[in-house]
Amino acid sequence: MTMLSQEQDKREDLIFYIDDPGELTWDIEVDVLVIGAGGCGLVAALAAAEKGAQVFLVEKDKNPGGNTSLSQAMVPAAGTRVQKDAGIDDSPELMAEDILKYNGYQSDPELTLHVARESAQLLHWLVDSFGINFELVTEFLYPGHSRHRIHANHSRKGAHLVNDLLQAAARYENIDIAYNAPVKRLVATGGDRAVVGAEVEIEGIGINLAQANKVVLALNGFGANPEMLRKYIPEMSEAYYFGHEGNTGEGILWGEALGSQLEYMGAYQAHGSVAHPHGTLLTWAVISLGGYQVNLHGRRFVNEYHGYSEHALDVLRQEEGVAIDIFDQRIYNTVVDYEDFQQCVKMGAIKKSGSIEELAVSFRLPPEEMACTYEEFQTAARGETPDPLGRTDFGKPLEPPLYAAKVTGALFHTQGGLKVNQLAQVIHTDGTPIPNLYAGGGAAAGFSGKAGPYGYLSANGLLAALVLGKIAGDEAGQSALQGV
Numbered sequence: 001m002t003m004l005s006q007e008q009d010k011r012e013d014l015i016f017y018i019d020d021p022g023e024l025t026w027d028i029e030v031d032v033l034v035i036g037a038g039g040c041g042l043v044a045a046l047a048a049a050e051k052g053a054q055v056f057l058v059e060k061d062k063n064p065g066g067n068t069s070l071s072q073a074m075v076p077a078a079g080t081r082v083q084k085d086a087g088i089d090d091s092p093e094l095m096a097e098d099i100l101k102y103n104g105y106q107s108d109p110e111l112t113l114h115v116a117r118e119s120a121q122l123l124h125w126l127v128d129s130f131g132i133n134f135e136l137v138t139e140f141l142y143p144g145h146s147r148h149r150i151h152a153n154h155s156r157k158g159a160h161l162v163n164d165l166l167q168a169a170a171r172y173e174n175i176d177i178a179y180n181a182p183v184k185r186l187v188a189t190g191g192d193r194a195v196v197g198a199e200v201e202i203e204g205i206g207i208n209l210a211q212a213n214k215v216v217l218a219l220n221g222f223g224a225n226p227e228m229l230r231k232y233i234p235e236m237s238e239a240y241y242f243g244h245e246g247n248t249g250e251g252i253l254w255g256e257a258l259g260s261q262l263e264y265m266g267a268y269q270a271h272g273s274v275a276h277p278h279g280t281l282l283t284w285a286v287i288s289l290g291g292y293q294v295n296l297h298g299r300r301f302v303n304e305y306h307g308y309s310e311h312a313l314d315v316l317r318q319e320e321g322v323a324i325d326i327f328d329q330r331i332y333n334t335v336v337d338y339e340d341f342q343q344c345v346k347m348g349a350i351k352k353s354g355s356i357e358e359l360a361v362s363f364r365l366p367p368e369e370m371a372c373t374y375e376e377f378q379t380a381a382r383g384e385t386p387d388p389l390g391r392t393d394f395g396k397p398l399e400p401p402l403y404a405a406k407v408t409g410a411l412f413h414t415q416g417g418l419k420v421n422q423l424a425q426v427i428h429t430d431g432t433p434i435p436n437l438y439a440g441g442g443a444a445a446g447f448s449g450k451a452g453p454y455g456y457l458s459a460n461g462l463l464a465a466l467v468l469g470k471i472a473g474d475e476a477g478q479s480a481l482q483g484v
């Protein structure tokens, strides 16, 4: 264990500056240090290890997974083999255009196209090299995606994806993983501000100095940092945070302290269908497949057929910040295998009734208003009258028995972060890469552009985590071995 002298830098809480890496006694020396064992970190570790680099993956929590474990494992990719088998004509250009259209053309168009181009390769690599199973999600089309391009495991559960990635990592002797091991500060040289390692606090041992040729920031954003939320996303600073508690934003603060450009700091992913008060995710598919939402007065309040992210604000604006999702047996049967949905069923979040009036009673909602809203919705769903709220996508009209669950809106993760280039290198405000530093996932600026929940096209989160993680791991591994 090494005791550190206090570097006299105003950012000493974030960065430990030294003149010469040789002047320190390092506890560990590796080619690539990956910080955060969620989807981005695990993929980066695998990619760097595959190149032959010695990798040290450190995780703050006692378990791996982060938000990736909590996710529905929905990964977007264009031009995949399963898409071709299903007869779906897709391309990276189309995928990039969908992302850009959704975010108001605010994300970097070249980087957006680059990750879209890399997306199929990432997916095929996970399948071919590690036997990780993905199927194409064809039961519904998320608003904004012009093609069926979301791939997920059968359970639609990120924890299983993390498990698969961990099993893959176990095959590599050149990957070491430490849990309960938060990185406290990056170590950088004072002159060129090149990152040369990090201080890792390892439980039972204390602060360890890890020297690394390359460092990958895979520690997500700042959803669990109230101070940063108040600064960048005040509208969600008091909202329910449904993401992982480990995501406290230090990766972004380290990058900023080193001079990195921050982008889209007001952007985030929220969700308008979290079962309340159970705190389990009721998939948005219940709405995309033809369900609808009412408030406590039994009235619909918006065209529900837009993204679940922006819909969170619509729900939070209702009385008590809640809504009731209403759907039917057809929809129930379609999503019943989703692990999160089963959790909702087990926890008693979903109620079943033979009629809308009975449902109204079980949720203590006004039965007459509920019946009136239901009739109006059904008439529009049958195409007999235009929907007063402008909805045009209904799937099919609902048929009793009906199901319902009380839901609220929640913050899932933040989308703003460190500007990266096509090699996932962290970019300084002067436009040059910060030496030896890479970022992906929620630590990097995402692909949702503008402030608010509006630019988040479904599955932008794992796109940034897995695709940038693969690029960062490839590049960090290769350049560490080449000594550049």
Ligand SMILES: Cc1cc2nc3c(=O)[nH]c(=O)nc-3n(C[C@H](O)[C@H](O)[C@H](O)COP(=O)(O)OP(=O)(O)OC[C@H]3O[C@@H](n4cnc5c(N)ncnc54)[C@H](O)[C@@H]3O)c2cc1C
Pocket: 035, 036, 037, 038, 039, 040, 041, 058, 059, 060, 061, 064, 065, 066, 067, 068, 069, 070, 071, 072, 073, 074, 075, 181, 182, 183, 184, 218, 219, 220, 221, 242, 243, 244, 245, 246, 247, 248, 249, 250, 269, 281, 412, 413, 440, 441, 442, 443, 458, 459, 460, 461, 462, 463, 465
């Ligand atoms: C309920 C839910 C469902 C979602 N579903 C989807 C979906 O289906 N598709 C999709 O695209 N996106 C989805 N998202 C978003 C997606 O989960 C995230 O965008 C993605 O998982 C981010 O991956 P990551 O690797 O960057 O971060 P994470 O998976 O959160 O991993 C970051 C890890 O870093 C660790 N860490 C933090 N600080 C430190 C430190 N100082 N030292 C060491 N370790 C540290 C954390 O503990 C954490 O384990 C969902 C989010 C939620 C909350």
